Amino acid sequence: MAVMHMSNLFLKEADWLATVKTYFEQDYQERGKVKWQGFLLSDHTAQLKKMKRQSSGRTIPEQQSQMTIQQRVLQAYQQHQKLVVQVNTVDVNQNQPAARTGFVTAVLADGFDLDYQHFPFEEIAAVEIDNGK
Numbered sequence: 052m053a054v055m056h057m058s059n060l061f062l063k064e065a066d067w068l069a070t071v072k073t074y075f076e077q078d079y080q081e082r083g084k085v086k087w088q089g090f091l092l093s094d095h096t097a098q099l100k101k102m103k104r105q106s107s108g109r110t111i112p113e114q115q116s117q118m119t120i121q122q123r124v125l126q127a128y129q130q131h132q133k134l135v136v137q138v139n140t141v142d143v144n145q146n147q148p149a150a151r152t153g154f155v156t157a158v159l160a161d162g163f164d165l166d167y168q169h170f171p172f173e174e175i176a177a178v179e180i181d182n183g184k
Contacts, residue, residue: 097144114139115177123178124163128155132180136165139176152181 127134137150153166162171 113177117172120172120175120178123180124155125158127178127180128158128163134165135179135181136170136175137177138170138174140174 124134126132131154133152134155135150135152138148141147151165151168153168155163155165156167157164159169162169162174164170
């Protein structure tokens with residue numbers, strides 16, 4: 052049994068470079084952004100979700116009076132128009148949910164139903180008639 056010296060186990064520099072070049076050209080497959088997704092922190096993903104929601108959803112910034120809210124809800128109900136509703140709540144990250152759009156299906160003393168989901172007037176920040184904006 053022959054004893055090999057450690058220097059005999061390593062490839063010469065030119066052979067090594069050729070092996071590495073062949074590996075990256077033919078065998079290695081870059082996973083692209085998939086490998087970086089694990090590095091995103093929950094704060095980053097929450098911010099990305101907020102940005103996506105803001106770009107895709109509508110928000111109504113100003114607080115309206117109860118009278119204005121009730122008048123617009125009644126108008127949308129009577130004229131069968133879509134209504135955009137912004138609730139006055141925030142999540143744990145102090146983000147306001149995107150506005151909901153739908154048809155008013157009922158008007159009651161304490162609130163109204165938007166597509167059969169009940170919204171009490173006191174939980175509404177603002178509403179507007181959706182004119183296809």
